[in-house]
Amino acid sequence: xxxxxxxxxxxxxxxxxxxxxxxxxxxxxxxxxxxxxxxxxxxxxxxxxxxxxxxxxxxxxxxxxxxxxxxxxxxxxxxxxxxxxxxxxxxxxxxxxxxxxxxxxxxxxxxxxxxxxxxxxxxxxxxxxxxxxxxxxxxxxxxxxxxxxxxxxxxxxxxxxxxxxxxxxxxxxxxxxxxxxxxxxxxxxxxxxxxxxxxxxxxxxx
Numbered sequence: 001x002x003x004x005x006x007x008x009x010x011x012x013x014x015x016x017x018x019x020x021x022x023x024x025x026x027x028x029x030x031x032x033x034x035x036x037x038x039x040x041x042x043x044x045x046x047x048x049x050x051x052x053x054x055x056x057x058x059x060x061x062x063x064x065x066x067x068x069x070x071x072x073x074x075x076x077x078x079x080x081x082x083x084x085x086x087x088x089x090x091x092x093x094x095x096x097x098x099x100x101x102x103x104x105x106x107x108x109x110x111x112x113x114x115x116x117x118x119x120x121x122x123x124x125x126x127x128x129x130x131x132x133x134x135x136x137x138x139x140x141x142x143x144x145x146x147x148x149x150x151x152x153x154x155x156x157x158x159x160x161x162x163x164x165x166x167x168x169x170x171x172x173x174x175x176x177x178x179x180x181x182x183x184x185x186x187x188x189x190x191x192x193x194x195x196x197x198x199x200x201x202x203x204x205x206x
Contacts, residue, residue: 001069002122002137002154004190005097006030006111006201007039009119014039014046014093017119018162024048030200031098033193034068040126040135041091043166047126053136054129055080064134070125072140072155072173081136084125089166091157092124092137096201098190099150109190110149111201115182123155123165123173143175149183156180 008028015023023046026039038051052064057079070081096113097120114120123138138155146153156176157165165172187204189195 001099001139001150001152002097003034003068003099004193005032005094007032007093007119008095008198009093013118017159018046018091018093018121020044020046022046029196030198031190031193031196035065038135039093040124041093041121041162041166042089042126047133049126049133049135051136052134053081053084053125053127054132054134055127056083056129058129061129061132067134067136070136070138072123072138075125075138075173081125084127084136086168088126088128089168090124090126090135091162091166092122092135094120094122094154096120097154098186099146099153101149106188107191109186109188110183111186111190112146112149112153112181112183113201115180120154121157121159121162123157138173140173140175143178143181145178145181145183146175
């Protein structure tokens with residue numbers, strides 16, 4: 001799963017990375033949690049939307065609080081996500097994301113970040129409910145390196161597959177190669193979503 005992530009890359013870098021003329025203004029964030037505003041990349045544009053997908057048929061947008069992730073194994077068939085999977089795909093840029101293990105009875109966060117680049121692009125879906133736009137991150141089983149921390153991970157789309165994913169390509173919902181990710185232990189301050197500063201992603205040896 002993916003419950004928190006960071007995005008602190010320069011918008012100009014993202015515009016170049018995704019082939020866009022501009023990116024909406026956003027503040028660097030180090031502890032983005034569900035229901036927060038998230039930057040997404042669609043076909044030929046970027047937008048800020050709320051993290052936690054609200055299906056078009058929903059009666060109450062509060063349902064989005066439970067829809068920040070979509071399992072890749074069922075996303076094409078599950079009623080909450082299948083229409084967006086067919087018609088409204090996106091990429092969700094992230095400088096890295098957090099996952100937790102239980103150590104001595106306490107939740108210990110780890111930060112997963114790109115080994116050779118500046119930003120991940122998660123496979124995502126977006127949806128429109130009245131005037132509200134929302135999104136979800138698609139997850140898959142963990143690769144062997146990630147499995148040391150958690151059994152799930154976001155689907156990380158390679159730059160060569162950006163266009164393919166956005167235009168409806170199949171067979172992309174799989175774990176990335178182990179070499180794509182690096183992992184480090186970080187401060188338990190991440191556990192409180194109100195904490196927001198660059199120190200959250202710094203190594204913490206405990």
